[in-house]
Amino acid sequence: MQYPPNLRVVRVMCSGMVSPDLILRVLSKGADGVLVVGCHLGECHYLEGNLMAAKRVAMLKKLLAFSGIDPGRLRVDWLSSAEAPTFVRVATEFIEEIRALGPSPLRVKA
Amino acid sequence: MDDKIKMKVQELLQSGKIKGFLGLRERHGQVGPYLFTDGDDLEGLVVGDRFKPGDSRYPLNKQLMKITRGDPSGCYGVLVRGCDERGLKTLFGSGQIKSEQVVPVGIACPQDLADACECLKPYPDERVAGEAAEPRSFATVAKVEAMELDERFRLWLAEFSKCIKCYGCRNICPMCYCSECTLENKDFGDIGSLPAENPVFHLTRAIHMAGRCIDCGLCNEVCPADIPLRTLYKKIADIVEEEFHCRPGYGSPETPPGLNIRGEELKH
Known part of the structure; x- marks a missing residue:
């Protein structure tokens, strides 16, 4: 079992601390896509961290679409730490989606 | 319009209800913010319609925040348009100004200003002068969406490539009250270097305007590079409405943008 090697994992305490600023920063630094993975909804150790993440990602997706960046470059999914095979599937799927979209327009600027 | 406002302000100051009135004063051909404290001396008090309606507005709420912080027991009057009133409500909701410290003196904007602003509510709830103009929808947003x-x-x-990173949009913004700003955090961007990291520099500011932007349009007016920032922030207000079912400044001041998200059905 292996997840795609072109995925860089950044561990955080809770998906609720992934601020939109961080996602934007990562995109500006050349990432072609960002996958936010949190615990299952309703199972947050911090009560509502992943609910916040869900709202933030939904908002950021709409803002990205408005500013001409494909919202598909950002994806959110809910997995528990015991679901390694699902993580591999989600990661592989996401990489395939990003590959279909091509390099990020933020990256190819002069 | 000026006379009605002057009469109201005079009445408020003389009754001792307010310690000062934060409005605009025209002096030596310039319009700027001024705290009037004497009801008999309202020389130069204007509402900011110099050559055309609303051409000399000012983020008075930003000054009001400083004044009320310096004098936590005093009560002050302030000149408000529809947008300023939305700003006040949002600032009350986020605990930046106490509502009991403020007496708003409202004016309604004329129709041509409401049209130019694409304002959803070009009048405050309580107004001393002016007739309520027709609201307008966000045509500039629809144009980009097409x-x-x-x-x-x-x-x-x-548009963003014209940015000279002067931070004018942030500095003029009556809703930007954070003491530390992400846009000046070196972990989130290169400070002081040009060109700005576009489009992320402006998108970061846009996402920070979520739940705050009350669509006053001062950012657009102040921008030396004429970047249509207002269109971007109008959109973020639309997004907030879709996601949180509220638009900052339009509800009651007691309910800041719905962060009560537990138990809400989520779609993703």
Whole structure:
């Protein structure tokens, strides 16, 4: 079992601390896509961290679409730490989606 | 319009209800914010319609925040348009100004200003002068939405590339009250270097305007590079409405943008 090697994992305490600023920063630094993975909804150790993440990602997706960046470059999914095979599937799927979209327009600027 | 406001302000100051009135004063051909404290001396008090309606507005709420912090027991009057009133409500809701410290003196904007602003509510709830104009919808947002994705990207990149990172949009913004700003955090961007990291520099500011932007349009007016920031922030207000079912400043001040998200059905 292996997840795609072109995925860089950044561990955080809770998906609720992934601020939109961080996602934007990562995109500006050349990432072609960002996958936010949190615990299952309703199972947050911090009560509502992943609910916040869900709202933030939904908002950021709409803002990205408005500013001409494909919202598909950002994806959110809910997995528990015991679901390694699902993580591999989600990661592989996401990489395939990003590959279909091509390099990020933020990256190819002069 | 000026006379009605002057009469109201005079009445408020003489009754001792307010310690001062924060409004605009025209002096030596310039309009600027001024705290009037004497009801008999309202020389130069204007509402900011110099050559055309609303051409000399000012983020009075930003000054009001400083004044009320310096004098936590005093009560002050302030000149408000529809947008300023929305700003006040949002600032009350986020605990930046106490509502009992403020007496708003409202004026309604004329129709041509409401049209130019594409304002959803060009009048405050309580107004001393002016007739309520017809609200307008966000045509500039619809225009961008009609474009294809890559066309939008080119448009915004062209606009953002004019940015000289003067931070004017942030400095003028009556809703920007954080003491530490992400845009000046070196972990989130290169400080003091040009060109700005576009489009992310402006998108970061846009996402921070979520739940705050009350659509006063001062950012657009102040921008030396004429970047249509207002269109971007109008859109973020629309997004907040879709996601949180509220628009900052339009509800009651007791309910800040719905962060009560537990138990809400989520779609993703």
